[in-house]
Amino acid sequence: MTARRWLALAVLLCHGAYAQITLQNNQVLNIDMPAGSALGDIRFEAPASTRQLVIRTTGTPGTDIDVFARAGRPFPPLTDLDFDTLFEAAQHWSISSSSEEVLRISEVSRIPPAGRTWHLLVANFGDAAGQATLRVEALDTPPGPVPIEVNFLDGGRLFQTDCTPGRWTNEARQAMQFAVQRLSADLTGTVPVRVNACWVTDSSGNSSRLAAAGTLASAINSPDYFSLPGLRTRNTWYPVASAIQAVGTSRCGAFGGACTPERADIGIIFESTRNWSFSTGDQPTPGQFDFVSVAMHELAHGLGFQSLAVRILREPLGTIEFLPLQDAYTRIVRYITNLADPINASVPFWSLSPAERRAAITQDFSLAFGFTYTNLIGAQTVPFLHAPNPVQPGSSFSHFNAGSEANELMVPTTPPNTRRRSLGLAGEVLRRAGWSDLAPRDPLPGDPYAGQWFDPARPGHGIDLVPAGAPGNEVYVLTFYTYDESGTPEWYLAVGPILEGRFVPQVNAFGDTLVRYTLDFVNRFPPQRPVDDPDFIGRVELQFDGAEASEPCLDGTQRDGSEGLGAFYWRINGNEGTWCMQPLLPRALRSGAEFTGHWYAGDADQGWGMSITNWREGNADRFFGVLYYGDAQGQPRWAYFIGADLASEQPLELVRRRGYCRTCPPVGEPPWTDTPVGVVQIRLIDTLGRPDGGNRIEFMLNVPEGPGAGSFGRGRQPIQLLSRPLGGG
Amino acid sequence: MNRPGPSLLVAAMLIAPTSQAADPAPEPLSVRADTLLVPSAEARAVWNQRREALQPADATRPSSEMHVITLPSGEQLAVCSTPGLAVDNLQGALRRGAHRAELPR
Numbered sequence: 049m050t051a052r053r054w055l056a057l058a059v060l061l062c063h064g065a066y067a068q069i070t071l072q073n074n075q076v077l078n079i080d081m082p083a084g085s086a087l088g089d090i091r092f093e094a095p096a097s098t099r100q101l102v103i104r105t106t107g108t109p110g111t112d113i114d115v116f117a118r119a120g121r122p123f124p125p126l127t128d129l130d131f132d133t134l135f136e137a138a139q140h141w142s143i144s145s146s147s148e149e150v151l152r153i154s155e156v157s158r159i160p161p162a163g164r165t166w167h168l169l170v171a172n173f174g175d176a177a178g179q180a181t182l183r184v185e186a187l188d189t190p191p192g193p194v195p196i197e198v199n200f201l202d203g204g205r206l207f208q209t210d211c212t213p214g215r216w217t218n219e220a221r222q223a224m225q226f227a228v229q230r231l232s233a234d235l236t237g238t239v240p241v242r243v244n245a246c247w248v249t250d251s252s253g254n255s256s257r258l259a260a261a262g263t264l265a266s267a268i269n270s271p272d273y274f275s276l277p278g279l280r281t282r283n284t285w286y287p288v289a290s291a292i293q294a295v296g297t298s299r300c301g302a303f304g305g306a307c308t309p310e311r312a313d314i315g316i317i318f319e320s321t322r323n324w325s326f327s328t329g330d331q332p333t334p335g336q337f338d339f340v341s342v343a344m345h346e347l348a349h350g351l352g353f354q355s356l357a358v359r360i361l362r363e364p365l366g367t368i369e370f371l372p373l374q375d376a377y378t379r380i381v382r383y384i385t386n387l388a389d390p391i392n393a394s395v396p397f398w399s400l401s402p403a404e405r406r407a408a409i410t411q412d413f414s415l416a417f418g419f420t421y422t423n424l425i426g427a428q429t430v431p432f433l434h435a436p437n438p439v440q441p442g443s444s445f446s447h448f449n450a451g452s453e454a455n456e457l458m459v460p461t462t463p464p465n466t467r468r469r470s471l472g473l474a475g476e477v478l479r480r481a482g483w484s485d486l487a488p489r490d491p492l493p494g495d496p497y498a499g500q501w502f503d504p505a506r507p508g509h510g511i512d513l514v515p516a517g518a519p520g521n522e523v524y525v526l527t528f529y530t531y532d533e534s535g536t537p538e539w540y541l542a543v544g545p546i547l548e549g550r551f552v553p554q555v556n557a558f559g560d561t562l563v564r565y566t567l568d569f570v571n572r573f574p575p576q577r578p579v580d581d582p583d584f585i586g587r588v589e590l591q592f593d594g595a596e597a598s599e600p601c602l603d604g605t606q607r608d609g610s611e612g613l614g615a616f617y618w619r620i621n622g623n624e625g626t627w628c629m630q631p632l633l634p635r636a637l638r639s640g641a642e643f644t645g646h647w648y649a650g651d652a653d654q655g656w657g658m659s660i661t662n663w664r665e666g667n668a669d670r671f672f673g674v675l676y677y678g679d680a681q682g683q684p685r686w687a688y689f690i691g692a693d694l695a696s697e698q699p700l701e702l703v704r705r706r707g708y709c710r711t712c713p714p715v716g717e718p719p720w721t722d723t724p725v726g727v728v729q730i731r732l733i734d735t736l737g738r739p740d741g742g743n744r745i746e747f748m749l750n751v752p753e754g755p756g757a758g759s760f761g762r763g764r765q766p767i768q769l770l771s772r773p774l775g776g777g
Numbered sequence: 778m779n780r781p782g783p784s785l786l787v788a789a790m791l792i793a794p795t796s797q798a799a800d801p802a803p804e805p806l807s808v809r810a811d812t813l814l815v816p817s818a819e820a821r822a823v824w825n826q827r828r829e830a831l832q833p834a835d836a837t838r839p840s841s842e843m844h845v846i847t848l849p850s851g852e853q854l855a856v857c858s859t860p861g862l863a864v865d866n867l868q869g870a871l872r873r874g875a876h877r878a879e880l881p882r
Contacts, residue, residue: 071806073803074802075804077806078805079807079810080809081810256845257842257845259842259843261840264835337855342855346841346843349840356840362858443857460857462855464854
């Protein structure tokens with residue numbers, strides 16, 4: 049097989065493939081950057097006292113300098129990365145199309161900056177060469193009030209509505225700035241929030257609208273989407289204003305492109321025909337709507353006091369819909385199971401069935417936020433949500449209960465002569481919905497299950513995923529055993545580290561991460577060569593972090609996710625798919641001596657090998673093997689065998705399975721036909737898989753007809769583990 | 778008044794907060810980035826197009842609206858309605874397939 053290449057990669061990763069630069073606090077790194085160049089590994093040791101890490105890059109005009117960051121293991125070597133895998137490897141980035149980027153990693157990020165080695169990668173994606181500077185600053189001060197910048201639109205459009213020019217009078221601007229300052233004072237953050245604000249005029253006189261607002265974009269860390277891994281929780285939607293605090297850069301820095309004024313974070317519009325009071329004083333003005341209160345209320349929705357995943361529609365009236373994935377606000381909502389003890393008797397709202405959720409939304413005092421506070425009479429309680437019956441088009445769920453939290457800014461109704469100018473309890477909600485370290489944070493995933501994985505919806509196909517190299521610096525070898533368009537067995541290979549639950553496959557010289565090999569055991573050594581046909585495309589992604597909520601894992605198929613699931617994307621030429629993989633065997637069955645791994649015959653006999661999985665059934669040993677070889681036409685093929693005694697060298701049937709193509713539905717029970725094509729004898733006695741450990745294999749298989757017909761075999765060949773020994777008895 | 782002894786002075790110096798801003802900035806480093814990450818200008822152009830395609834679209838409507846209603850008493854009331862974000866914004870351009878367009882080789 050491709051042992052030399054794999055091992056070379058492992059050595060590279062263990063020893064570092066390119067020079068390191070270690071920056072000190074505030075040290076400037078000047079980088080001469082040709083067009084399309086990159087520099088890594090730049091390291092920075094964040095002191096234990098670090099509360100914010102500020103990474104700044106600046107480039108000369110014409111450059112497009114971007115910066116990527118990750119903590120822990122370094123980035124894979126640049127030679128192994130392409131655009132897609134660079135994003136798989138990075139935890140943070142700032143990739144606007146400008147020549148300046150700022151990343152601010154803080155305690156609100158999924159990985160706090162303190163006490164970690166940060167690895168930085170700077171790239172010039174522009175067409176012009178230039179100079180770039182990089183500077184990293186570790187601050188031991190916590191983030192202060194979040195900057196909120198208002199863009200007063202004098203014309204233009206927002207929410208597909210024309211903005212009325214000339215309405216932003218000085219007093220209106222001052223009132224808006226006053227509202228923004230009140231919000232800012234109650235929230236901490238490092239990345240400026242940008243608000244586009246405009247006046248609209250209802251020329252028909254029919255509209256009852258006073259004001260409207262909303263987040264202009266949303267962000268998520270989930271396998272199905274363009275993920276922002278800096279977000280604290282996976283599979284959770286965040287409004288962009290809070291998302292940028294966690295990912296540490298502006299909206300254009302997070303998603304790329306130009307930082308134009310239109311790409312703000314929150315939009316807010318005010319109806320110019322209403323009777324407004326712009327006073328910033330304390331006394332209410334009878335009969336007038338308090339601009340500051342209305343602006344604060346609507347902006348608070350845009351900052352995150354609103355469910356994105358629960359949608360209450362006006363048409364049909366009162367329809368309640370749920371998105372497949374929840375949001376940061378909904379995540380902290382709990383269903384009270386016993387109103388006599390709302391503090392302790394509750395379950396997460398999202399854990400209910402959709403029918404139960406609908407019922408809860410129309411049952412006042414059934415929903416509350418998952419924290420306590422002291423109410424006006426000095427009692428500890430939970431803040432309840434507005435959940436009237438019947439459902440109020442829109443206002444249900446995304447407001448406080450007006451009865452229990454009557455004086456709060458975020459109750460659904462406001463009389464005109466009322467001033468509510470404090471974020472109050474809504475600040476506590478926002479802090480738990482992503483605006484502070486109080487918000488939920490998903491732990492980083494550990495090492496994935498090593499061994500065979502398969503998708504129960506695609507039986508007969510599978511991947512073998514095993515680590516190679518020293519713990520902490522290992523790469524994983526992924527072998528995809530599958531079938532071509534005609535159902536003939538074939539295999540592909542990918543190699544790379546798993547970083548925070550994401551497989552980051554090495555990109556080969558032909559741009560492929562899922563590599564197909566041709567094999568010629570007669571005329572060349574080593575026999576294997578990656579397919580260099582420019583028309584061949586092989587790509588793979590495999591993500592464990594959050595896979596359970598990815599679309600392929602929510603397809604209704606029964607899967608055992610107790611040991612994790614993996615969202616497995618493959619692309620082979622013009623076809624692609626994303627499958628939800630689960631371990632083939634529960635880890636509990638894999639007790640005793642562990643021979644599970646990838647075996648080969650050493651560097652002198654490359655191009656073939658096998659995956660072994662062994663387990664216990666009662667007192668009996670069992671094992672399953674997949675033999676990878678090349679047929680007479682040099683195509684990568686596989687056959688399997690099953691046995692009970694790894695050390696006995698009992699003759700076992702080698703079976704060639706004709707299956708169904710990757711994009712074909714499985715038809716029949718089972719959806720394959722098996723044909724014996726040879727015999728294999730196995731002797732595995734050394735779990736460490738050492739070259740002189742006495743492990744050996746003898747086999748001969750013969751495919752009598754069809755393309756690639758011929759035989760392949762070895763006689764009593766010593767074999768050794770290519771992958772890392774997995775231990776055991 | 779007792780003066781602190783030398784050991785206390787040393788301890789006080791050790792635990793005194795240090796201002797990082799007061800630290801002199803280390804000497805700048807200079808280096809050349811000569812590893813080509815991108816094979817061609819064409820590939821970069823395609824990537825930029827892809828990146829643009831990744832932008833979450835601006836919401837086409839507000840996710841919360843405050844309306845004025847008149848009560849039977851004649852009093853006006855502002856009622857906030859939160860119909861939710863346009864679903865397209867959450868599930869449209871961000872779909873993962875959008876960033877898998879092929880790069881030229």
